[in-house]
Amino acid sequence: MDINNYDELLDKAYEKIPENARKLSRFEIPKVELRIESRNTFITNFNKIISTLNRDRKHFLGVFLKKAGTMGEVRGQQLFLKGQYKDQVLNKLIENYTKMYVLCRICNKPDTQIQREGKKLYLKCTACGAREEIKEK
């Protein structure tokens, strides 16, 4: 390999990355901002998280609260959680949710919607057209 051609090779490699994969880098899994008050936790940027994920609030809460193992409710822009939580723990739950219910399995883009068919859930991607069953754990 001619080392002088290295830049050129890099350019070529980059060109081969599909458009979809490049756009992916712009989507970031949202991170919580927390306020602890009287041993309870408020996710103060909850509305922003939901709009970034572009998912139904009820669906997100159903999964999230179950995994967190606590009770909670939306209070204005914030999500109230009973108990004290560390941001790493909550961020991990949001990351898991995003991977399972938001990002396309095939192209990894967040342009998806959840479709329900009987007892099964599918993740339909509007970017690449893939439709994969969501296997809930």
Ligand SMILES: [Zn+2]
């Ligand atoms: Zn896709």
